[in-house]
Amino acid sequence: MYFETAGIEVAIWVPPLVAFVISFFTSMGGVSGAFLLLPFQMSVLGYTHPSVSATNQLFNIVAIPSGVYRYFREGRMVWPLTWIVVAGTLPGVFIGAFIRIAWLPDPAHFKLFAGAVLLYIGIRMIRDLLKKDPAGADRAASEKRFQELMRTYYAGKAKHMEPPVAITHFNTRRLGYTFYGEKYDIPFWGIFALSFIVGIIGGIYGIGGGAIIAPFFVTFFGLPVYTVAGAALMGTFVTSVAGVAFYQAIAPFYPDMSVAPDWLLGVLFGIGGMAGMYMGARFQRFVPARVIKWMLCAILVFTAGKYIVNFFS
Numbered sequence: 001m002y003f004e005t006a007g008i009e010v011a012i013w014v015p016p017l018v019a020f021v022i023s024f025f026t027s028m029g030g031v032s033g034a035f036l037l038l039p040f041q042m043s044v045l046g047y048t049h050p051s052v053s054a055t056n057q058l059f060n061i062v063a064i065p066s067g068v069y070r071y072f073r074e075g076r077m078v079w080p081l082t083w084i085v086v087a088g089t090l091p092g093v094f095i096g097a098f099i100r101i102a103w104l105p106d107p108a109h110f111k112l113f114a115g116a117v118l119l120y121i122g123i124r125m126i127r128d129l130l131k132k133d134p135a136g137a138d139r140a141a142s143e144k145r146f147q148e149l150m151r152t153y154y155a156g157k158a159k160h161m162e163p164p165v166a167i168t169h170f171n172t173r174r175l176g177y178t179f180y181g182e183k184y185d186i187p188f189w190g191i192f193a194l195s196f197i198v199g200i201i202g203g204i205y206g207i208g209g210g211a212i213i214a215p216f217f218v219t220f221f222g223l224p225v226y227t228v229a230g231a232a233l234m235g236t237f238v239t240s241v242a243g244v245a246f247y248q249a250i251a252p253f254y255p256d257m258s259v260a261p262d263w264l265l266g267v268l269f270g271i272g273g274m275a276g277m278y279m280g281a282r283f284q285r286f287v288p289a290r291v292i293k294w295m296l297c298a299i300l301v302f303t304a305g306k307y308i309v310n311f312f313s
Contacts, residue, residue: 005262006047006055015265016272019059023276027067028284029225029296030214030232032060032277034240035303037269047265049258054247055266060240062270064233067277071230074285075163078177078227080170084188085213085235088195089202093242096203115307118212122300125219129293165227179224186221195235202239203246215296225292229284233277 002009018040019033026033034056041047041056071077168176168183176185198213214232217223244261251260284292 003262003265005049005051005258005260006041006045006265007049007258008045008047008265010045012268015268016275019063019269019272020276023063023067023273024280024283025295026299027233027277027280028229028287029292029299030217030229031296031299032064032067032233032236033273034060034236035299039306047262051247051258051261054244054259054261055269057240057243057247058261058263058266059269059273060236061244062267063273063277064237064240066274067233067281068230068237070278070281071233076165076227077230077234078165078167080167080175080177081186081191081228082231082234084175084191085195085231086238088192089199089235089239090242092196092199092201093203093239094246096200097243097246099200099204112308112311115304115311117304118300119304119308121212121215121219122297122304125215125293125297125300128219129290129297177227179227182224184223184227186223190221198235199239202236203243215300218293218296225289225296226284229281 001012019037022033022036022040026036037059038052038056041052047055068077164179166178168178170176172188174185175188175191176183178184194213194216201212213235214225214228217228217232218225248260
């Protein structure tokens, strides 16, 4: 099938299949997988027009709601955390898009910086996973209890499922919640600032930013991965909506350049991603938190390595 905007020809079943496989695994850690689809579109499919970024974000818009819905059904959406992420991400993405057009037509040097930051976070996360942390015993116990209760509930042995997350306090200074008895308390403005920066990066590169924000929540704020995935995906969704709207709006000003998304290709990717994220969110409860964290480490190191290698090559 030929996709006119992208200028490529590919079998109609390829985009949804690739998106399903990628999203199934990445959504468990709160990452949509768009950053992996981007090199696939450019290197494998040969889609190199600027509109590939908008098409990538269109994939997020179609795919992410299914994963968020699944986390919502299981009571694992920390809504105050989600709204802070959305509030910080939204203005950041417009600033990032403006920076991309005005000052970074070739953002290679900024990619080197982003790669170094991601590599640092990945190494920090790997170090935390390898060292013995006595204080993490209670957290591991709560995560194990969560998995056991989920298995019992979905096996039909329990009629009611205790909500995993309970908000204890929320104001413009702190956010606190419990996850099966384990307490977490994080700074409001620290989360907002992180989300704002991630929004700018997402606006520049056409990625949602989940690959940055989810590991940051887990590594630097010490939050359980079972409770941050939904918020990270929701932030990515909002970033992508704003990004697609922006690129579609400016397309008429660049008549000789492919700027607006390839809607058919983006929707095909999104359909596969929708199924993959729903299944990934559904099966996340059966996957140990350490396995998900190692998967996030692999995503971070891979992305950082790609940015750094591309800069020097």
